[in-house]
Every structure is written in structure tokens, then in C-alpha cells.
Amino acid sequence: MILTNSTLKIRMFKLPSLNAQILIAAIAGVFLGWLAHGSEHASSLYAANLVGTLFIDLLKMVLVPLVFCSIVVGIANLRQHQQMHKVWRYTLLFFISSMLVSIVIGLTASNLFKPGAGLQMTMFEGAIQQFEAKSMSLPDFFASFLHGLFMNPFKALAEGSILAVVMFALLSGIVLVLGGAQYDGLRSLFEQGLALCMQMVGWVMRLAPLGVGALLFKLVAQQDIAMLQVLGRFAAVVVGSTLVHGLVVLPLVLWLFTRRSPLWFWRGAREALVTAFATSSSSATLPVTLRCATQHLHVKPEIAGFVLPLGATINMDGTALYEAAAALFIAQLAGVDLNLAQQLVVCFTAMIAGMGAPGIPSAGMVTMVMVLQSVGLPAEAIAILLPVDRLLDTLRTTVNVEGDMVGSLVVQKMIS
Secondary structure, three states: OOOHHHHHHHHHOOOOHHHHHHHHHHHHHHHHHHHHOOOHHHHHHHHHHHHHHHHHHHHHHHHHHHHHHHHHHHHHHHHHHOOOHHHHHHHEEEEEEEEHHHHHHHHHHHHHHHHOOOOOOOHHHHHHOOOOOOOHHHHHHHHHHHHHHHHOOHHHHHHHOHHHHHHHHHHHHHHHHHHHHHHHHHHHHHHHHHHHHHHHHHHHHHHHHHHHHHHHHHHHHHOHHHHHHHHHHHHHHHHHHHHHOOOOOOOOHHHHOOOOOOHHHHHHHHHHHHHHHHHHHHHHHHHHHHHHHHHHOOOHHHHHHHHHHHHHOOOHHHOOOOOOOHOOOOOOOOOOOOOHHHHHHHHHHHHHHHHHHHOOOOHHHHHHHHHHHHHOOEEEEEHHHHHHHHHHHHHHHHHHHHHHHHHHHHHHHOOO
16 A cells, blocks of 8 residues: 555656756756856866757757758648748748848947947957958858759758758749649658657657756856956847847737737747757757747648748848847947948848858858948957857847747738
């Protein structure tokens, strides 16, 4: 009888939900990283790096087949219901509008608070001299962007070139629809491949609390606190404006179109948002984003399978906001007063650069050079942003992923 009672007690004990485990691990990772900052913890950092890298690698392992299968299946199912043209139109309209709003918020905050006022470019000369920026003009960027769209599909799949994979998957999905019944077997194969990938994602997510905690521990423990204090005003402006977009604008858009509560959204999206914050990669987070959208937010698989992979490659609200604000910050450091026309150039270039930025950690730094050059600012000045970029990247990636999920819900409502 005693054995039976103890067995019952063991069975009654349940672990917290996966959402709660991830949240607890994230808080613990930040706290332990803060404790470890500035002290010698080589073994702890090595272990955290090992666990965090393993988690990201597992997500990347399933990423490419998941993106390919989800888009092909999504296109095929949408075309069967004659809704593809509506999804295309509403998706692109939402992405462009959302990014423009985020850029306007970033520029407005930078003009109001002037984070670069009082600081001198000379205090960063050492960092600028040690940094070599890769220059790329706007025409070169467009040529590179188009070249990245169309490439050998096997090479794209092997190298994980997500934009090229998305393009080949779109074309494959359209061919499946146009081919009709002769491709039924292939369509069924892709559907089974999608189900297989989602099952793998479910397994990987069991490691999410460890992976998220380890990544945040490493991030906080390695921050340069002295430089953060110098650049604190700029970081505060970017964080504040990004939070306005993520906590006010996107939830307001969601409520206006779907009448869904922001709390309902954040509960359902929590796994993806915390993973995005920890990994700073919208592409690596995509498997989790798809899982949250379909299982928790109840987005139809065919819509989520089209909108979310596309959003992870071209919808970068947080990145575009950051690049616009950073351009004004560097202009203020250099004593350059950008007029309205120049700020409009920054706005347009930041939007294009955001769409072309790869979904990897600190991808905004890759396209930041183009934004600076569009108004004649020194490209080498992006070295000034490096000490705070990794920290700010966590927040802007979270808003990028939030924008993708809000977009999928809005698009679903618009075509229903």
C-alpha cells in the first residue's frame, strides 16, 4: 500500500509546461550570466557555448527541408482553393507597411532624443581604424540580391541559402498545381516530409530550455559593460523604439484586423519569441515559429507554410528600424545634419537592406554599410556599433519574428 501511494505521488508530479520551462531557463541564463560577468569562468562559457551551439545546429538541421516542404505544400493547398493571389497580395502589403512604420518610429525617436549629441567620433577612432568595412553600392546590392534568388537548387539546399530555397520552393509548388493529378504522388511525398520535419522540431524543442538558457548565459557574460555605458543613450533609443513597435504597433494591428488579444498572442507565440531572443536568428527560429503558429495560434498550415518562411527572409521590422536609427546616430556623431530628403533616402535604403538581410545573428551589420553610404557617411563607422550590436540584435530579431507571426494571422483573417 505504501508503494502504491508513493507511485501515485510520483505520477501526480508534473513538470511545468514547455513554455514555462523555456521562460525559467531564460531568466536563469540571464541571472547566471550577470553573476559570471567579469570573472574567469572558461569552463562554464565552454559548456554554455557547446549546449547553445548544439541547439542552434539542431534547428538548422531541420530548417532547409522544413522551409522547402512547407512552402511547396502551402502553395499547392492555396492554389487548390484559388486563394494564392490574395495571400501574395496581402502578405507583401503587410510586410512593406509594417517595415515602413518601424523605420518611421526609429527615425522619429532618433530625431527627438538625438542619442549621438554630446559624443565625439574621435573617441571611437581606435575601433574604426581596426575595422575594414566591405563597401557595396545600391546597384551592386540589387545585383547580388537577384543573384542570390536564382541559383542551383541543390547548392542552395546544401549551403542553406534560404532565399534561393524559398524561390525554388515557390516555383515547385506552382508546377505541382499546374501539373494536376500527375503530381499527386509527389505532393503526398512533400506533405509527409513536412509532417516528418514537424515531428523532429517537436523533439528538438525538448532541448529548448537548456539551449535558450545557455545562449543567454553566454551573451550576458561576455558583454562589454564599459562600452555599453558610453553607447547607452543610443541603445536606450533603439530598445525603446523597438519595444514601441513590438508591444504597441504590432499588437494594435493584430487587434484591429483579428480582434485577438495581445495576451492571447504572446501566450501562443512565447516559445518562438524566447527562442528568437536567445538565438538572434529568425531563420534558426523558423521551425519553432511554424510550430507555434500552427499549433498554438491556429494559423492554417498552408498559410503559415507560405507567409512565415517568406517573412523570415524579407520581413525585418526590427532590423530596418535599427539601421535607420543607427544611420542618424552616426550622422550625429560626425556632426552631419541629415535633411528630410536624406532621411527619406535612409528610410528607403533601410527597407531594402532589411529585406535583403540574411536571417542570421548580426545580419544587420552586413547591410548597414549600404545604408550609411546612401547618405555619404563613412562605412567604417559601423565599428562604433559593434559593442552593442549583439545585445540589440536579440531584441530586433524577436520583433522580426513577432511581425512574421502577426502577419500570418492578419493574412489568414483577410482571406477568410
